[in-house]
Amino acid sequence: MLLSTDTFLAPGPAPERLWLNRFAGLGPTFYSHVAAAPLRDPYWVARSDALARDLGLPADWATPEALQALAGNTVLPGSVPLASVYSGHQFGVWAGQLGDGRALLLGEVQTPSGASLEVQLKGAGLTPYSRMGDGRAVLRSSVREFLCSEAMHGLGIPTTRALCVVGSDQPVRREEIETAAIVTRTAPSFIRFGHFEHFSHGGDHDALRQLADFVIDHFYPDARSAANPYAALLEAVTRRTAAMVAQWQAVGFTHGVMNTDNMSILGLTVDYGPFQFLDGFDPNHIGNHSDHQGRYTYARQPQIAHWNLFALGQALLPLIGDHDTAMAALEPYKTALPAELDARFAAKLGFAQASAPVNAVVNALLQLMAAERTDFTIAWRTLARHLAGAPADTVQALFHDRAAIDRILLQLQELPAQVGVRPDADLALKSNPAFILRNYLGEQAIALAKQKDFSMVQDLLTVLERPFDEHPAHAAWAGFPPEWADHIQISCSS
Numbered sequence: 059m060l061l062s063t064d065t066f067l068a069p070g071p072a073p074e075r076l077w078l079n080r081f082a083g084l085g086p087t088f089y090s091h092v093a094a095a096p097l098r099d100p101y102w103v104a105r106s107d108a109l110a111r112d113l114g115l116p117a118d119w120a121t122p123e124a125l126q127a128l129a130g131n132t133v134l135p136g137s138v139p140l141a142s143v144y145s146g147h148q149f150g151v152w153a154g155q156l157g158d159g160r161a162l163l164l165g166e167v168q169t170p171s172g173a174s175l176e177v178q179l180k181g182a183g184l185t186p187y188s189r190m191g192d193g194r195a196v197l198r199s200s201v202r203e204f205l206c207s208e209a210m211h212g213l214g215i216p217t218t219r220a221l222c223v224v225g226s227d228q229p230v231r232r233e234e235i236e237t238a239a240i241v242t243r244t245a246p247s248f249i250r251f252g253h254f255e256h257f258s259h260g261g262d263h264d265a266l267r268q269l270a271d272f273v274i275d276h277f278y279p280d281a282r283s284a285a286n287p288y289a290a291l292l293e294a295v296t297r298r299t300a301a302m303v304a305q306w307q308a309v310g311f312t313h314g315v316m317n318t319d320n321m322s323i324l325g326l327t328v329d330y331g332p333f334q335f336l337d338g339f340d341p342n343h344i345g346n347h348s349d350h351q352g353r354y355t356y357a358r359q360p361q362i363a364h365w366n367l368f369a370l371g372q373a374l375l376p377l378i379g380d381h382d383t384a385m386a387a388l389e390p391y392k393t394a395l396p397a398e399l400d401a402r403f404a405a406k407l408g409f410a411q412a413s414a415p416v417n418a419v420v421n422a423l424l425q426l427m428a429a430e431r432t433d434f435t436i437a438w439r440t441l442a443r444h445l446a447g448a449p450a451d452t453v454q455a456l457f458h459d460r461a462a463i464d465r466i467l468l469q470l471q472e473l474p475a476q477v478g479v480r481p482d483a484d485l486a487l488k489s490n491p492a493f494i495l496r497n498y499l500g501e502q503a504i505a506l507a508k509q510k511d512f513s514m515v516q517d518l519l520t521v522l523e524r525p526f527d528e529h530p531a532h533a534a535w536a537g538f539p540p541e542w543a544d545h546i547q548i549s550c551s552s
């Protein structure tokens with residue numbers, strides 16, 4: 059355990075070993091040094107003590123000095139803030155150069171467990187890549203990113219994480235005047251598919267190779283010994299991405315803006331913008347109301363991830379060498395994605411292994427849920443409780459088509475005889491969260507936060523960090539959303 063005086067947020071000179079700044083070591087082709095823009099009179103909005111512990115911060119880490127540093131008003135000793143350049147495909151169209159237009163990488167810190175995590179401030183002001191933007195993020199979107207990052211972590215889904223949100227009364231213009239906030243977030247690396255696309259499309263193949271070697275050496279060391287390390291990298295990213303998307307599908311999560319600049323090379327969920335957890339199960343629901351084509355619906359996420367991997371493959375082509383080898387590296391997606399999906403949904407029914415009979419029950423259930431717009435989370439959780447002994451009528455009560463749900467319950471009863479094992483109720487309860495970050499809960503927490511009451515943000519965090527547990531004090535948050543939740547529009551503006 060690092061001593062409190064040794065943490066990256068401690069005042070005074072930082073011991074050398076605290077900051078690694080390996081990304082900075084790539085050189086100036088990859089980024090620009092940028093100082094954060096000052097944020098007036100910052101205040102704490104929310105903090106994740108769980109992540110603070112993982113980072114080795116002491117219990118009293120949230121000092122006035124830390125607040126100023128995470129508001130971008132002071133530079134932490136040893137930190138070398140920078141904004142990286144990337145490009146990407148947005149809504150299926152090449153968008154050219156993008157980059158960290160409002161995120162600053164402070165550097166990379168070592169955690170007590172020996173891992174290293176990059177620390178970013180999102181919303182810290184203008185960078186050379188801000189284009190038309192103002193470099194800021196608003197309180198509304200920052201609270202959403204903070205809560206969802208930690209909720210996804212609680213669900214066991216690979217994600218960037220969020221240490222805190224700091225707010226300010228400083229105005230920020232969106233559809234209306236809002237106020238500024240900054241999320242401090244962490245990840246082993248924030249490198250995206252778009253970083254590779256940037257150097258590939260720009261024809262800078264030396265930089266492309268340098269970046270690929272960096273990612274292989276630090277994050278995919280097994281790829282190094284492969285016959286074609288860059289194809290091996292692509293294949294490993296393919297597999298991680300498939301696993302991530304399957305996990306999204308299993309909890310009814312829609313990312314909302316799966317552009318290639320929002321795809322992590324580590325298979326982490328990154329960029330919590332117009333995301334949503336589905337309430338009623340509508341696979342074709344368009345979460346992001348700027349997504350006019352419905353490109354990024356729940357149902358399309360698996361194929362969009364594949365499309366994005368193809369774009370990554372295209373970008374890596376100069377390193378991989380030939381088209382066939384690149385295509386072969388993408389090929390495992392076609393089996394990995396369904397296998398991961400089947401495994402996740404089988405676990406939701408309490409089976410450690412997928413099989414044809416289990417899949418049949420899952421599919422029948424999903425079809426009925428889609429037909430009836432059944433609440434996805436409540437239906438699965440109720441089913442898990444039923445497997446743990448709750449009466450069948452708790453499940454039946456959720457559906458209108460009694461004959462259909464009875465047929466499914468009967469199929470479920472017959473499964474042990476067909477597959478040779480009984481469903482494991484514990485596995486089902488650990489695979490079906492009681493609590494998700496429902497839109498309406500986020501909206502309520504944000505409305506209060508705008509009035510400087512941050513208690514609901516913090517309470518939601520406490521619950522969402524352990525979404526598979528019962529939280530009697532907040533049982534209502536596991537219940538049906540109110541009617542108005544159907545009409546919430548999630549805008550892209552953030």
Ligand SMILES: Nc1ncnc2c1ncn2[C@@H]1O[C@H](COP(=O)(O)OP(=O)(O)OP(=O)(O)O)[C@@H](O)[C@H]1O
Pocket residue numbers: 156157158159160161180187188189190191192193194195315319320328329330331552
């Ligand atoms: N307010 C803003 N000011 C400057 N640049 C912005 C702003 N909002 C978005 N951008 C930039 O526009 C591009 C696409 O934005 P997108 O919404 O995907 O990312 P983001 O939410 O800013 O950040 P991230 O992907 O880092 O979570 C990125 O280059 C991003 O930095």
Ligand SMILES: [Mg+2]
Pocket residue numbers: 319320329
């Ligand atoms: Mg983004």
